[in-house]
Amino acid sequence: MSAKDCGNHGHSKKKMIRKIIWAIIVFLFIVLATILLIWAILQPTKPRFVLQDATVFAFNITAPNFLTSNFQVTISSRNPNDKIGIYYDRLDIYATYRNQQITLRTALPPGYQGHKEIDVWSPFVYGNSVPIAPYNSMSLSQDQNAGLIYVMIKIDGRVRWKVGAFISGRYHLYVKCPAYINFGNKPPTSGVSIGVNAVKYQLLQPCTVSV
Known part of the structure; x- marks a missing residue:
């Protein structure tokens, strides 16, 4: 060649x-x-979260600038999409007061949410003798005396979208649910005693969701 x-x-x-x-x-x-x-x-739509109720077992200052709190909250999530499923890979729930975290993070069970499905969780969120900023301690005392405390229930997580056989990458999910806890006797937010040192509040509060 x-x-x-x-x-x-x-x-x-x-x-x-x-x-x-x-x-x-x-x-x-x-x-x-x-x-x-x-x-x-x-056009995937974000899931919709609702804070349905909160049961307060403890919420008090145990020492100067230390807060002990114990809640059980009920949160529902609805997938509004007709043809898109949602994988919840990780969900952590916790409470904040005036932008300061006051409880530990509680993990919610991961899972798949099909089209138009609704999931409901009832986790406990708590923190024992959590140090808080002095100005927050002062504000908390004032709020307790006024009979109304504003707490934010937050969820941090990772989600994936499923379209047919296609599954997207992970997206950051951030949920904020405002909870107005009325320690007084004014309806409709006054709570119902369900046991020793336990008061349940019906909230039905829509949450803001960012993905």
Whole structure:
């Protein structure tokens, strides 16, 4: 075989490799464009969370600038999408007072939420002798004397979307549920005693959700 024939053979091989690479690139582009088009048509909607109630077992200053709290909250989540499922890979719930975390994080069970499905959780969130800022301690005493305390129940997590066989990457889920706890006797937020040192408050408070 002549040197010229070898050169042509090498050139044809390189040309074939380039064609294969370009074919793969075009195929991947078409697949990606199809997925994005389907995604845009379906228009996934964020899940909707509602803080249904809160049972307060403890919420008091145990020492200067230390707070002990113990809640059981009921939170529901609804998937409003017709054709998109939601994987909850991780969910942590906790309480804050004036932007300061006052309880430990409690993990909610991970799982899959199908189209239009509703999940309900009733976790305990608590913190024993949690140090709080002096100005928050003063504000808490004032709020307790006034008979109304504003607590924020928050959820941090990771979610994935499922469209047919396609499953998206993980997205950060951030939920904020305001809870106005009325320690007085004014309806409709006054609580109902359900045991020794336990008061249940019906809230039905919609939460803000960011994904």
